[in-house]
Amino acid sequence: MQKTVLVPYVHLPRAHHDRHVVASTVDVFGTAHWLLAERLPQPGGDALPFDALVVSVDPSGNVDLTELSAVRARWPRLDRLPDGGFVVAASRTRRCQDANQVQVFDALGREMSSFSVGDAIEHLLADETGHIWVGHFDENPAGIRRWSATGRLAWTSDGAAIPGLFDCYALNVSGTVAWACTYTDFPLVEIRPDRGGRSVKVWTNHVRGARAVAVHGQRVAFYGGYGKERDRLAHAELTETSVEPTDVGLLTLPNGRAAGSRRVVGRGSRIYVQTEPFTAWEVFDLSN
Known part of the structure; x- marks a missing residue:
């Protein structure tokens, strides 16, 4: 089976390796960020x-x-956020309307606002206008929603005719457009909020279980899957109504090994991958 090798992207400077990596991501403009703490918050702890x-x-x-x-x-x-501030959100909440769940900080690190987006956050990605896209896993039926940085609900998948939307497996945000692949039917979904009632387009798709998706023109790549397909990289092309597979291989680390435990972020044609100890990001770019 053909192997595609991830390309080294950026790394956490060694001077900061003495702190714990609590979270990490790559933003819509391609800059990587690490949230570091002196110690990791523990379940039931007082940290x-x-x-x-x-x-x-x-x-x-x-x-x-x-x-x-x-x-x-x-x-x-x-x-x-595009203004240099940050959004930090608790992925789990004891109460789905916890007003302190999402914290928005300005570029100087001062908290400016807080609000709730609901329990069970699988993905949180800001777009280039500063809106915050949230994809939920199956313990929250909210699906996919887009929020302003002040907590105003700007778009919701409610009534959007996305088939089998019980869990947002993959979410890709680039510019102001979002792409998603959702459980149980795994359609490929394009969301353009500025199009009003025509904001959503859906393609049927038979690639199951992908945890990240990249899109470039009419080409698509799906990363991940169930069981032995955990490291699968499936390429496909878009027709008018469906995703048509073209070839299947493996996506590996630069040393050729499987990724193991990882974080993934989809941004346009790119899938960023981070593995333990979570101090470096590698990238696959479909446009290449």
């Missing part, structure tokens, strides 16, 4: 809230540091 340091590294290797005070999320999701 909340905690002070954190965000280390940001752009593709040229430039490093920025932002200190965040009183982070309240035990299992956080992180992204940077």
Whole structure:
């Protein structure tokens, strides 16, 4: 089976390896961010809230540091907003309407607002306008929603005719457009909120269980799957109504090994992959 090798992208500077990586992501402009803490928040522990340091590294290797005070999320999701601020959200909440679930910080690390988006966050990705896309897993039926940075609901998958939307397996946000692959039917879904009632387009798809998707023109790549297909990289082309597979291989680390435990972020034609100890990001780019 053909192997595609991930390409090294950026890494956390060694000077910060003494802290714990609580969360990490790659933003819509391609800059990577690490949320670091002196110690990891423990289930049932008393380590909340905690002070954190965000280390940001752009593709040229430039490093920025932002200190965040009183982070309240035990299992956080992180992204940077276009104005230089950050959004940190608790992926689980004891109460689905926890007003402190999402914290928005300005570029100086000061908390500016907080609000709730609901329990069971699988994906949290900001777009280039500063809207926050949230994809939920199956313990919350909210599906996919888009929020303003002040907590206003700007788009919802309710009534969007996305078949079998019980769990947002894969979410890709690039520009102001989102792509998703959802359980149970695994359609490929394009969401363009600025199109009003025509905001959603759906293609039928037989690639099951992908955890990340990349899109470039009429070409699509799906990463991940069930069981032995965990490291699968499936290529396909879009027709008017369906996803048509073209070939299947494996996506591996630069050393040729399987990824193992990993984080993935989809941004347009790119799938970013981070593996333990979560200090570096590698990338697959469909446009190449």
